Amino acid sequence: MEESVKKSGFVCLVGRPNVGKSTLMNTLIGQKIAITSAKPQTTRNKIQTVFTDDRGQVVFLDTPGMHKAKNKLGEYMVRVAYHTLKEADIVLYLVEPEPKIGAGDKKIMESLAGVQTPVFLVINKTDMIKKEEILAVIDSYRKEMEFAEIIPVSAKSGDNTGDLMDTLFSYLKPGPQFFDEDTVTDQPIRQITAELIREQALYALSDEIPHGIAVVIDRMDWGKKLVDIDATIICERDSHKGIIIGKGGAMLKKIGSHARYGIEELCQKQVNLKLWVKVKKNWRESDYLVKNFGYDQNQITE
Numbered sequence: 172m173e174e175s176v177k178k179s180g181f182v183c184l185v186g187r188p189n190v191g192k193s194t195l196m197n198t199l200i201g202q203k204i205a206i207t208s209a210k211p212q213t214t215r216n217k218i219q220t221v222f223t224d225d226r227g228q229v230v231f232l233d234t235p236g237m238h239k240a241k242n243k244l245g246e247y248m249v250r251v252a253y254h255t256l257k258e259a260d261i262v263l264y265l266v267e268p269e270p271k272i273g274a275g276d277k278k279i280m281e282s283l284a285g286v287q288t289p290v291f292l293v294i295n296k297t298d299m300i301k302k303e304e305i306l307a308v309i310d311s312y313r314k315e316m317e318f319a320e321i322i323p324v325s326a327k328s329g330d331n332t333g334d335l336m337d338t339l340f341s342y343l344k345p346g347p348q349f350f351d352e353d354t355v356t357d358q359p360i361r362q363i364t365a366e367l368i369r370e371q372a373l374y375a376l377s378d379e380i381p382h383g384i385a386v387v388i389d390r391m392d393w394g395k396k397l398v399d400i401d402a403t404i405i406c407e408r409d410s411h412k413g414i415i416i417g418k419g420g421a422m423l424k425k426i427g428s429h430a431r432y433g434i435e436e437l438c439q440k441q442v443n444l445k446l447w448v449k450v451k452k453n454w455r456e457s458d459y460l461v462k463n464f465g466y467d468q469n470q471i472t473e
Contacts, residue, residue, distance in 0.1 A: 178227035179346035182339060183259035185234055185283075187275045190265040191295040195326035196220055196233045199336060202355050223352045226340045230349055232258060261319075261342055262290045263335075268300045268323070270307040272315060280316045289319035289342055293335065298325040361388045364434050368402055368446070371430040375422060376415065383407040383455065384415070389447075398438050403447045405454060412448050423448065 184192040200222045218233040264283060266276060283290050292312055297305060305323050312321070320338055324331040356363070365386040372384055383406055390401040404426075406412055416423045427446045435442045 176345045177348065178340055178343040179229070179348060180260035180343040181230045181232060181258055182261045182263060183232040183234065184263045184265060185279065186265035187279070190267055191326045192233050192265050193218070195263075195265065195293070195295060195324065195332070196231050198326050198329055198332055199229075199231065200355060218356070220356045221350045221354045222336070223348070223350070223354075227343065227346075228348045228350065228352075229336075229339060229343070260288055260344075261339060262286055262288060263293050264290055264318075265293045265295050266308075266312065267296055268294050268305060268308050270304075270311045272311055277315065284316060290316075291320040291322060291335075291338070292316075292318040294321070294323040295326050297323045297330060298328050360437065361391055363437060364388055364391065364400065365402065367433040367437065368404070368426065368430040368444075370433075371426045372404060372415070374429070375426050383411065385454070393440075396441060398434075398440050398442045400434070400442060400444045401447070402444065403449050405449055405451050407451065407453055407455070409450055412450050415448050 184196055186192055196218070200220045202220075220231045220233070222229045222231065262283065264279065292309075294305060294308055294312075309321055309323075312318070319342070322331065322335050322338060324335055326332070365388050369384065369386045372386070376384075385405040387403045387405060388400065389403055390399065392399040404415055404423075406415055414422065415426075417425070423446050427444050431442050431444045434444065
């Protein structure tokens with residue numbers, strides 16, 4: 172009996188900040204890898220995850236939200252997002268279920284018009300509107316651009332995400348498996364750990380602070396039963412440092428205790444997490460510091 176032909180390919184998720192790209196990717200692979208929050212520009216690097224079943228393998232490329240850059244970090248994020256389009260066999264363009272199309276989405280569609288690979292319009296957050304209202308959204312986007320497919324989903328509830336996966340496999344061509352079948356991501360554990368800490372800071376802190384923080388893992392020692400982790404939260408102002416630490420260290424303790432839960436799930440061991448806070452003034456404007464904190468322009472090849 173002949174073995175069925177496996178399919179494979181790279182699928183890039185793009186869209187404005189906070190449209191739910193990371194949430195959708197986590198839902199599709201069935202595991203949390205990319206951090207999520209209600210604050211825009213949560214994702215800063217390209218995040219690669221892997222879905223494998225008996226049909227084949229899909230490698231998802233989650234990208235930072237496409238936005239108008241205001242600093243060196245923003246320039247890096249936008250460059251990552253647009254560069255990742257070149258690596259994809261299929262592009263998933265995520266939008267919110269609003270019939271009125273803003274300038275940001277129109278600019279993204281201008282860029283997507285030159286893409287040679289199929290572009291799916293994925294209308295996310297359908298759990299927030301009535302089903303009949305989706306038709307107006309579809310009609311608005313159809314007038315702006317021709318899409319290979321238009322698929323409404325709810326990344327949060329998982330609604331219609333199975334149909335999205337079926338459609339992806341119908342477009343992908345027979346090809347090799349790029350990763351072992353038990354691989355979920357190629358991201359180093361240290362990087363995911365840093366992101367899990369940053370995620371909890373995003374949830375806990377006031378709006379003006381999260382965009383100005385980074386997390387650096389200083390030490391990660393694996394014992395037989397325990398993982399010892401030292402990490403530093405970098406912020407831009409002395410006043411922000413006080414807020415992150417909180418009265419009597421309460422805020423820092425809150426961030427650490429919430430982050431520890433996710434890190435223990437990731438490591439499958441107990442975690443001893445120690446957090447510090449350092450000020451690096453206006454680090455997002457420094458090419459050296461942006462690179463030093465893991466956002467390296469030179470790793471993006473043309």
